[in-house]
Amino acid sequence: MSAPDTAGALDGVIVLDLGQIYAGPYCTHLLRAMGATVIKIEPFGGEPIRWRSAGDVAGAAFLMLNAGKQGLRLDLKKPEGRELLLELARTADVLVENFADGVMERLDLGWDTLHTVAPRLVLASGRAFGDHPAAAGLRGMDVTVQAIAGVVTTTGPADGPPSKAGPAVVDFATGTHLAAAVLAALYQRERTGRGQHVEVAMQDAILPALTSNIAGYLEADGDFPERTGNRHGGLAVCPYNIYPALDGWIAILCLRPRHWTALCDLMDRPDLARDPALASPAGRVRDMDRIDDDVTRWTEQATTAWLFGRLQEADIPAAPVRSLGEVITDPILRDRGMLTEVGDGDRAATVLGSPVRMSASRPRPAAPAPLLGEDSADVLRERLGLTDADLDRLRRDEVI
Template sequence: MAMDGSPATPLELPLHEPRPTGAPTALDGVLVADFSRVLAGPVCTQLLADLGARVIKIEHPDGDDMRHASQASIGGLTSAFLALNRGKQSLVLDLATAAGHEVAIDLVRRADVLVENFTPGVMKRLKLDYDAIAKINPRLVYCSVSAYGQTGAAARRSGYDPVIQAESGLMSLNGFADRPPVRIGPPVVDVSTGMMACNAVLAGLLARQHTGCGQHVEVALFDTAANLGALYGMSYLVDGNVPGRFGQAPPGAAPVGLFQASDGPFYLCIVNDRLFRRLATDVLGRPELAGDPRFATNRARTANRTALFAALETAFAARPRDEWMSRLQAANVPAGPMRTLAEAFASPEMAARGLARSLPHDTAGSVPNIGPPFRFSHTPTAAPAPAPALGQHTKIVLSEVLGYDTARCTALAGGGAFGKMQDETDGGDRHE
């Protein structure tokens, strides 16, 4: 349903543009054994897949929890799983069985990268920890993602994005001063941790080029949250004053905040005197505001924020938002309309960047895709493929990557390596 209660209308998306024929990717030939699930780890491995790595997602026979999220679904896949697992191949393994462990070891022996985000201790219990794996593959870049790190009293605690937001102090900065703290809606700590993990893996691969050795790299949600709040954390460490919540208007500059035109809100961001002069003279036609001693400097504007905002609110309320956007953009003053997600995906900015596209899909016909946030001139990102069905590539990985013949696959299946095998009529490679 739409926000006004009317039936929702899915956005019609253009097909994804084909990548240049024969162009290499940044991570051609890199094999990733992806033991991660849910959110932070899959963000990391999806980015590696976008960069051209072959990412094999090892899933329990029940599948990644995101396959069962209570969100929109299409073609048998939830939107949550689609958002985090583009470009991967799904291999079902029951790691608790000797046969499943045998396959995992065989895959890791060939891999360049391993990513896992189990609670510390789980991979050791499965005999897949770094110390064990480094003996059979010393060139492996082994990345562990956790809530609180691999060591210390909190290491074995389970942790989720909003809990980390609360514990790290990040949540204390979000919201309005006269109201309780508010969690940041999107899982910014999880997503940022996934990005940090991708950076760590890429650094590990680069280091391997000149050392010849792999290494264990780790990234923690708590550490990432501390870095997300570093601008305010550093202020506290410098002067001992605890920053508080400031809603739409941060204390260091003015006018910054959400303003209301006659027909809708927009966000304005004036961070220096030059921009304020442009706003007053070129946008509002009120040069006297720039000459007013109360507003002439950023320090004065922040001290007289109430009077300044009152004057601006009166001015902005007199005209429609599109007119203000035209004036603000013509004067190169940073501002943008406050949009819903539907409005954002229908915006000219989204279209110009080609972010929202449609991908062919076996069971759904097509599924939407949000493209990665980077561009390369010589090694364009890999051609996107939708997130896989559970176990969709089990047979392919066993034959192409591991070189197993039918007899060995049958023996492994008999040993429970793949959980309960189930023939599928819509692809034949899915094992659930």
């Protein structure tokens, strides 16, 4: 295989990033890693997560998601700030935003306006519930969409209260889908020469993750526990659980018949392997309490390292439950560039890499996130040809 090109797959693509919090910025993070030039446009106070930490230092979440972007401060509520954005849109390929429903229209920067000014522009919008009359005006954040979309009701033990998922699964599912939509729109533009408006609703993006849960509910004709704890969401696989060990916890699942028989061998329980009532997935699910007890009696006598080694040798899906500290220092994640340190002094930060790997192009190297408005002058000078006098006036008028 030939060595990958130093140019990214999206080299030359210009992205205007009005994204905030996680969904929009993660979309543009992925595009930047593929080679796009991303210009992050923020209001005078900065986007919401920039100052999440105490003091005047940008928070770690902002630094992780906005590394390597150019920073432009722009007041879009002022007529001249709006006109500058429209001028930039004429020179750009993509504009990404995930404001609340109706914000872009109130700024007179909706799709009709942008498409008239810049017919080749792709506008990518993240919304809580999408364009639907029943959802008009409804707002949503990760946890509220988790709640309304069924994620919360399926999370937690069967006899306990509903719980949110630990990670911000909705935001990042939305950002990933939005990046895919942008790529598809850019590809279609190669044939049509025209941009389009693509939208991803947070509720739509997370729904496929509930496939096991919904399938179990449908197969049981509604007579089904919505919360299954650490067991399989559709209660269709057993063993499938988080089991105690001497020094922690370990996840084990037996998806195929050979996984089950191999686990029985490891546990020195040939009686379980021979039991006809446990020969099928459905049979094991019917007796899952007893099976979980048997597996627990085996796992709680050994360390997670010993269990993980033996289970891997037997080709049984398993992994130890690790702390965040262990994950952050994981050598595989570090070697693959998913977490890396950039910058010096006050600009030092841990930043995210991209999960996307392409054989013909390298991911763009990580760089520090921009200070608020750090590149305003360079962006406007390079993209729009503004002079120093123009820039001085815009600063005095608090447009940039």
